[in-house]
Amino acid sequence: MSSTSLKCCINPSILSADFVNLQAELARIANADAVHVDVMDNRFVPNLTIGLPVVERIQQVSPVPLDAHLMIADVDRWAPLYADAGLDSVTFHVEASDAPIKLARELRARGAKAGMALRPATAVEPYLDMLPELDMLLIMTVEPGFGGQAFLDVTLPKIRRARAAIEGSGVNVAIQVDGGITEETITRAAEAGANIFVAGSAVYGKESPEAAIDALRARGQLAFASRV
Ligand code: DX5
Numbered sequence: 001m002s003s004t005s006l007k008c009c010i011n012p013s014i015l016s017a018d019f020v021n022l023q024a025e026l027a028r029i030a031n032a033d034a035v036h037v038d039v040m041d042n043r044f045v046p047n048l049t050i051g052l053p054v055v056e057r058i059q060q061v062s063p064v065p066l067d068a069h070l071m072i073a074d075v076d077r078w079a080p081l082y083a084d085a086g087l088d089s090v091t092f093h094v095e096a097s098d099a100p101i102k103l104a105r106e107l108r109a110r111g112a113k114a115g116m117a118l119r120p121a122t123a124v125e126p127y128l129d130m131l132p133e134l135d136m137l138l139i140m141t142v143e144p145g146f147g148g149q150a151f152l153d154v155t156l157p158k159i160r161r162a163r164a165a166i167e168g169s170g171v172n173v174a175i176q177v178d179g180g181i182t183e184e185t186i187t188r189a190a191e192a193g194a195n196i197f198v199a200g201s202a203v204y205g206k207e208s209p210e211a212a213i214d215a216l217r218a219r220g221q222l223a224f225a226s227r228v
């Protein structure tokens with residue numbers, strides 16, 4: 001599939017939402033393409049959020065599909081359980097997986113899209129042969145663990161190389177970016193070839209999250225379509 005037919009998506013991260021009022025916070029982003037759920041275990045990253053029971057409940061009440069980002073150790077054991085919960089996509093960190101090909105296949109077999117994430121300093125080249133096993137490649141644009149960090153421009157060449165490899169091999173793999181996405185940085189990320197944008201503070205930090213989503217999507221679409 002050519003990249004021009006890829007959809008630009010805005011997936012707000014509930015890391016920046018009010019965790020005591022998650023259902024109401026989900027209703028504020030009803031025009032999003034999916035909700036990005038950050039699972040952290042204080043082992044893979046130095047922060048702790050929510051786990052499977054809470055994610056299962058969010059899945060039951062969310063008006064939009066769930067996009068889980070698992071920043072956890074022992075991910076080969078845990079990720080399939082998130083797929084079993086009916087999530088739209090489940091993303092694991094390659095640095096945390098012992099058998100990423102087996103895991104990606106397991107996620108798909110359980111009905112979820114398979115996503116694989118790379119920390120900012122993890123090169124994409126060793127994993128290019130794996131692209132047909134994936135539905136989504138998540139290129140982290142901050143060090144995982146916390147919202148509100150500044151976008152790392154040093155990741156842009158990696159996004160470009162990943163998009164070129166995807167186009168070269170003719171596979172249908174989305175490129176997601178996560179961390180520091182704003183109305184300003186989304187343009188650079190989209191021009192480099194990203195088409196799914198996670199935004200925490202740039203959505204939930206605004207008075208109208210819905211308006212922020214529309215504005216981000218418009219900018220992302222424009223920049224992605226104008227790539228040369
Ligand atoms: C960070 C998380 C992100 C985070 C993004 O480790 O994976 O999803 O919520 O937050 P912002 O958009 O504020 O950088």
Ligand code: ZN
Nearest residue numbers: 038069178198
């Ligand atoms: Zn995330």
